[in-house]
Structure formats: structure tokens, C-alpha cells
Amino acid sequence: MKKPGSVQSLETLGRVRLSKSFFMRDMLYSEIANFHGIPNIPDDPDLAIHTATQLCKSLLEPLQERFGRISIRSAYRAPAVNQLGNEKNYSCASNEANYAGHIFDYRDADGLCGATASIVVNSFIDYFEETHHWQAMAWWIHDNLPPTDLYFFPKLAAFNISWHEKPGRTIKSYTKPLGTLTKPGMDNFEGSHAAEYEAFLATL
Template sequence: MQFPQSITDVATLTEYGRQRLSEHFFMREMLYSEVGNLHGVPNIPENPELALQVGCEVASRLLEPLKRAFGHVSIRSAYRSPVLNAFCNERFRAGDTACWCTDNDINAARHIWDRRDSDGHLGGTVTVFIPAYLEHYRKTEDYRPLAWWIRDHIDDYAELFFFRNLCAFNIRWYQGPSEKAIWYLDPPTRSMLTKMGTDGFDGDHGQFYRGIIKPLG
């Protein structure tokens, strides 16, 4: 279905949410926002077709491999409209740490799927957690087995940012070059596990997750 340049009615937005991005993922679940719901800021793409294009890449290249391996993938935050992201970033700069959003320039080709970055590339970030990993994480608070598994099994990720709460992580698809860095964020601190060109980046890392992670397939 071809969508208009802007979505201005419920019927069109409903049909937009029904768009299938991959075998198991649809656009509707990518539009949910606690901030938008609470403050009445719509999370509707400015460029619906471009957001769908990126959503298909994110879902097929990143989310489907996770689902095949671990079952349910819980989406915490996916697409953010420029209006919503700017609102969230303004609140964050004013001291509302629950609204942790970078500005629109940084989030273009990340959470803002329908804006190219300054180099003209498309990209998309989604924040998820893996319920099947939670039992191990609650015992150990160690994100690294899951991070190394993703490094070995999902070639199309561009960057990973892990967080303390629920071992949630940002995983990004990106059209341009990337260092495939894996970070752990516990604000205000940040540490890097690995990236392209560092010792230990290449090769198999099964010793870090074998016996811990038991993929379904």
C-alpha cells in the first residue's frame, strides 16, 4: 500500500500499523511510546514510506534472528518521530532523566528512522530485551554472554548499547560503515566491550556464552 506524505486520519494510521515488516513484526508495535502517550505527543512518521523501509531492515536483519534464537523479543522503544524525540530531548535537558533521548541530529538514522543522517545514510535503532535471558541476568548482572552471542551470530548489527535494567539493549541497523562497537551504559558511566579493530573482536567467542545461552534453533 502506498501511503500519503503525511498521516492525518485514524483509518490511514490504522492501516499503517498493520504493515508487516517481517514474518513476526508489524509497524504498530514500533510506534508505542510512554512519553508520547502520557504527554499527548503523537509518534507518527513524517515520512511514512521511509520509516517502513527502515523498519523492514531492522525487523528482518536484527529482530528475526533474535526471535529465532530466543523466542519472544520484547520491544521497549523503536521508532521515534522527530517531534516526539525533540520533546523528549528537551525534557531530558531540563532534568527529566526518565526522558533519556539524544537530540534529533544524533538520533537521525537511529531512533528517527525516517531521517537520513548527515552523511545521507539510513539507519534504525530498536530497544529490546530478551525474556529468555532474564533468569541468567538476574543471577549474574552480566550482559556479556548475550553481547558476545550477538557479535557472533548477527552480522548486520551496526552498534549495540546495553543497559542495566532488564539487560535491555539498543541494536542498530545502518546503511553506512560502522565499527560494530558494543557498549555498556550505566549513566553516567560508559564502557566498551569490543569494536572492529580491537584485539579479540574477530573469531569465535563461544567460550563466553556456551553453556549459558541455549538458542531455540
């Protein structure tokens, strides 16, 4: 597919069904793009579709099947959108750091592809606001989904979740406790962490 150059071709891209519940249009919304008037359109739609499909099928669909509706806060960013977000300190990493991340349609420095979305699990919001125990969701994903890197944020317990050809398995947080919850080699990495999320599961 060529890069969309008209409303009709952009609508065609948006209608691509990535998985049971998600369409490419779900990946394209951006407050930065809307506010600053920058088109958030992939240069390589085929690669963007491929990586978004893997993200949705392997990670977002299983999450939604278990916990109900997922809200996508930020997913695909065109390089120009991401660069502006970085320059204006809108919590965007550099383009180079976001290739095969939020920039779905560019490969990273190792030639690998990937996709990242910032999402909210709606059914988790109330539990998080009452307990501030974001680790419950982090550990459930760590124990039950394919390998992925996670990064948690303070508002709505939103988090980045990533599909990548060579996946990591690190959990980090910008909300308390800050820093790295786990990564390969840490004492808490292996085994079941069910005790961390059983209280949340009981609320469902």
C-alpha cells in the same frame, strides 16, 4: 504512503507487516508520546517502513527465532517526541544524533538511512538477573548476526540494536562494566567468543 492524518490511515500504517513476526504498530509505541500527548507518527512513512523492515528481517527475527519472544521497549520516535525526550532528559539523544537511529524516517548527516530499537530478549532476563553477565548476549549477537551497533542498559538487560546502510560493529554499555566492550581494532574484536555465552545457551 502519505503521513497519516486520520485514525483510519494510522491503522493502515500500523497494519504494515514488516517481517514474519513484526508489524509497524510494534514500532510506534512510546511512553513519552503517550504521557505528553504528542503523536508518534512518521513524516515519511515509506522510509520508516523500509528501515523498520530491514531491522526486523536482518536482526530482530533471527534473535527471536533463536531465543524466543522479544519485547520492544522503544523503537520509532517522531522528531517532536525525541526532541522532548532529549530536553527532559528521558535518555534520548539529540534529533541529529538519532536520525537514521530511533528517528527511522530521516536520513543522517551522510544521507544514509537506518533504524534502532531498544529491546529485551525475554529468555535472557533470568540469566542476566542471576549473573549480571550482559556480555553473553552481546557476544552472541556479535558472533552470529549481521554487523550492528549495540548499547546495553541496566534494566532487564535491555539494549539498543541498529540496522544501518553503513553498519557499525561496536558494543557499548551503560551497565557495569561501563564503556566499550569491543569495536574494530580492539584485541578482542575478532574470532569466536563462544566461551562468553555457552553458559547462557545451556539454560535454554
